[in-house]
Every structure is written in structure tokens, then in C-alpha cells.
Amino acid sequence: MSTATATSMEREYEFFVTTDEPHQPEGSERGKIRRLVMRNFFETKLSGPATTSSKNNSASTVQSKQKLKSRFRLPKPGQEFSEQKAKPKAKTTERRGTKEEGERREKKSRSSRKLSGNSEIPEQCPQSRANSRRNSLEEVEVEGSEVLRSKPRLLLKINPNSHRFDPFDVLPIPGTPQLDMLFKLYKSGSRANSIAINVRNTWWSFISQDAGLLHATLATWALYGMLVRGISDLRVDKLRHKNAAIKEINTKIAGTTTGRISDELVGTVLTLASFENLLGAYDAAQLHIAALKRMVNARGGLFAFGHNDGLIRGMIWVDFHTAAAFHTPPGFPHIRLDPDTPPLPDALLEEAAVSSPTSLLQLSHSGIDCFNIFYRLHRLALAISSPWLRNVDRLTISNLLYETEHTLLSVPDYSRDFLDFDLDTEKEGEEDYEEGARAADGASVVESLLAAAQIFIYAALREVPSKAKIFSIFLERLRVALDRPEVDMLGVWGREKNVNTLLWVLVVATSIVDGLEARKWWITRLAEVTRELEIDDELDLERTLRRVAWTDIFFGDKLDGIWQEVAEHVHASRRAQIYTATSQDQDLSETIDSQLLGPASRHSIGYDRGRWKVNGWYV
Secondary structure (H helix, E strand, O other): OEEEEEEEOOEEEEEEEOOOOOOOOOOHHHHHHHHHHHHHHHHHHOOOOOOOHHHHHHHHHHHHHHHOOOOOOOOOOOOOOHHHHHHHHHHHHHHHOOHHHHHHHHHHHHHHHHHHOOOOOOOOOHHHHHHHHHHHHHHHHHHHHHHHHHOOOOOOOOOOOOOOOOOOOOOOOOOOHHHHHHHHHHHOOOOOOOOOOOOOOOHHHHHOOOHHHHHHHHHHHHHHHHHHHOOOOHHHHHHHHHHHHHHHHHHHHHHOOOOOOOHHHHHHHHHHHHHHHHHOOHHHHHHHHHHHHHHHHHHOOHHHHOOOHHHHHHHHHHHHHHHHHHOOOOOOOOOOOOOOOOOOOHHHHHHHHHOOOHHHHHOOOOHHHHHHHHHHHHHHHHHOOOOOHHHOOHHHHHHHHHHHHHHHHHOOOOHHHHHHHHHOOOOOOOOOHHHHHHHHHHHHHHHHHHHHHHHHHHHHHOOOOOOOHHHHHHHHHHHHHHOOOOOOHHHHHHHOOOHHHHHHHHHHHHHHOOOHHHHHHHHHHHHHHHHHOOOOOHHHHHHHHHOOOOOHHHHOOOHHHHHHHHHHHHHHHHHHHHHHHHHHHHOHHHHOOHHHHOOOOOOOEEEEOOEEEEOOEEO
């Protein structure tokens, strides 16, 4: 591909000369073509009313139209001359006819006029008849033009390409119907990155200028459509855009001679890592994140990207996602994001102070860390609730969410403290058994709180699709911490004085569990806790949850269904108990001697401590 420039008058033209086969230009070529076309358009538009030779010629041509004879007149706009098309044929036939045939027709017309009695009409010569036909034709033309002028003109006011997201093909990749579907998903999709990453709304202007970055983002949108909308047809688009993004990365790396790493290259690698995290392919995500960290170090650290707020937040959260999946500390150091961000409103802080989860300070293990996490989480949940969402700066919420997640991931992993204790079969004979049991119980409570907090952050605050792999990891981690062998869950949380927090943990987990069989264990445990706390209705349940972390955006459409399942489980358990007691009464005659039974009025029968009792005697 080569370019040449030429100057004509006051306008500069650039020509593209190629020897390849016809193809769709991409990248810089498309951008240069668009710039030249738009520049020429605006130059022509702003040139003013100056007339040119072509314009004068057009005006003279229009004026000369009225001077033409009827034989050569052009039809006016909207007028059809179906009769005139047949006239040349008739004239040709007359020329070919003989004079005798003409005289014969003339005599026949005379005789017909005489027979009809129209003798008063003067006989017209052929020339006068031709003039009359010409005059009548001109009258018809004038009447037709007046009718056309009186009718309203139909104008096309609908753009045929208005249904397309990119009707003018200004994006760096060609538009297709599949591309329009992905853009519709983007416009009506979730807010997974609206608070955490794209808080300044800079992501679209960043990705729309680079083909590789846009391909990686489209692959993520296709995966989102599969996870949330269940559109299985997007599987092909997901793989196609992912492969195109990888090719763009390889092309940029191979074409870099100065060793400079652009923001677009870093953003493409970042988006592919986020795609693999959402898909659950954490091994592939680790490769992208390792390359991303090398690029960041080569650029001088995270602050080298301070000019692009969406890019720096995206790198932080893709590292958070991987660290949460592997239960490891964050890979990037803690930084201050926008120190001048306005604080939370005073009225919100006053409302939050009334219902802060202060019971976490009584934990025997990592009580301060857990309180600091849930202190922020409590205010975050209140800030995104309907009454406060429009009154709190989105940047404030984003920065507070970053601080909360970084603090949560910085807490050490205590899972080995209770797993090793539970697997030790000879622990009861040791002298420090009681101390080890208390340490294991405290560690299990902390791990349960951290796993539930992660579920709440990713589901309620970030709105990550519930079918994402990360939630199955959190649920499994939470189930292991709660369902310990030979350990009473209610007893452990009761000794830690946080049974109300256990209720919040179970409700958060139940809200994202899918499937009847999978929800059965969580509903059963939830029913036990509600019975322990003497919660009788949904309103009492909501009051208890508000003292930990509550937002109507997340719990509003889920709490009613959860409470209905708990109530159905309680009723089913009571019916099972009644049925069991009735069955035991029916089998009484088979287990007790008939002489002891006798008439029912003479003997008192009861069931106490797992044994039958007749007249005060155990049998």
C-alpha cells in the first residue's frame, strides 16, 4: 500500500494505490479515509455560495429545457408519457403507408361525419389537426404539473441503517449483525464494571479506537450474554473475537521496534485476563496477568497509567479477581485513588452508625479485621440502596469498594487452622485440646465471614453473573467452613456471640445458589438459625440483615422467595414430626405387653427421653 498526494486549486487530495486484491481496509487506512472524506465534506459545506462553471452550465441547461419543441420535450418530474412512447411507432407506420391509404382514411372520415349529421363542423386540414393535438397535449402537461405540485411530497425521514449500532462504519472493525447484537448486550447489560472500573465513563472512548481492545471487549460481552441471557449462539462470536484479540496482540508486539508498550496493548491483555476470569479459566488468566505485571513494571508502575482512570482500575480489579479465587493477597501494592474524592454524606453516616455490626468486635479471632471489613461493607450497601444512590458520588463508592476489597484480601488464610484440627483423629487425648478447638472454631467463623463478604461484593456491588465460576469457589469455601464434621454450627457461632451474623451469611449464600437440591442444605441451616433467633416473619428477617449489610437492590427481589422456602421447610418438618409420632402410637401394641396396656382409661402412656413410659414405668 502506498500513498500519493496531489494539490489542485485550494484542496489537497490523497490517493491510495494498491496492487493487492480488493479488500476491506482496516486500522489506520480506514481512519485516514474517514478523515479525508469528512474534511472534504466540511470544506465543501463551508466554501459558501460561490458559483462554479459546472453550476452555471446546469442552470443554463435547465433554462433551455423550456425552449425545446414538444417533440423533444423531456417529461417533467413525476409525469409519465405513456402515450408519447407509442407515437413514433404510429408516425413510422404512416410514412410507410401509401398516399392511397391516406386518401381512403380521409374519405372514410368525411363519410362518417356526414352520416352523423355534423355538417356544421368545418373540415380541418392535417396541419390544423396536428396543432390541436399539440395544444391539447400541452394543456394536459400543465394540468398534470399543477396536480403534482398540489400533492404533498413524500420524504424519507427514516435512516435505513438506524437499527445498526455503527451505521457509518467508524469503528476499527467492520460491522455485522452479530456485532450489533453484542453492542445491544453492552447497552442493556449489567453494571459489573460501572462502579468498580468504569466509574468515569472513559472505557468506551478508550476501546473504540483500537481493534484488538475492541475484539477483547466483544468477547467478554459474548460471554456475558451466554452466562446471563443463555444465548448459546454467541459461543462462536466469543471464540472469534478472542482469537482476533490475540492476533492483534502478537501483531503489536512484533511490530514494536522501539520497545514502547502502548495503553491499548496493556488494555487488550487486561481485558483478555478479565475474560478468562469470568469464564473460570484461571490458569489462562494467570498467564495474562503475569504478562500484564511485566508490562506495568516496564512502564514504571501503576502510577504511569494515572492519565487513564479506567485502565488503572481495570488492572487492579483483574488482580483482585484472581487473588480472591486463589485466596492469596493482592499482587499490586495498595495505592491512593483520588485523594480529593468527596466523603459519604453525614446523614448516611449517621444512619449507618445506628446499625453498625459491632458484634464482630467480640470475635475471638481477627475481630478487628472483620469489623473493619464489615464496617465499610455496611456503608457501601447503604450507599447503593435506592434512597441514597443518587446522593452519593459514584467515585466515592468506587474508592471505598477498592479499600474494602484490598483489606479483605489482605487478611491471612486461616483455613488450615480448622482443617488440620478436624482431620486429626487423636486430638481428644491431648492436653491443649480445648485451646485448639477454640482456635479452630474462631478460624472457621472468620473464613465463613470472608467468603460471604466476597459473595456479597461480587453479586450485590459488582453484579457479576451468578453463573460465573468465582461463585462456586466462594460457596465451596463457605460450605467447608460451616459444615464441619462433629461440630455444632449453632454452638460455635453462639460462643462467638454472632448468631445474627451467621443468619446474614446463610441468606447471602442462599441468594446465589441455583438448583433445588443445591439449595436444600442452605435452607435447612437457615431454618435452624431463624428458629434459634425466634424470627417469625420476613420483616424480622430484614431487620436482622440490616444490622450487618443490607441493600434493597440485591435483597429486594430475593428475600421474599428465600423466606417462603424457609417457611415451607419448617411446615414440612412439623408434618414429618407429627407423622412420626402417629406411627409410633400405632406400633405401641407391638412393642408393649398387652396386659400393661389394658383399657386406655386405666393406664397413662407417655414417651420420655427416647423410651416408652406406662403408668410411670419405663418399658
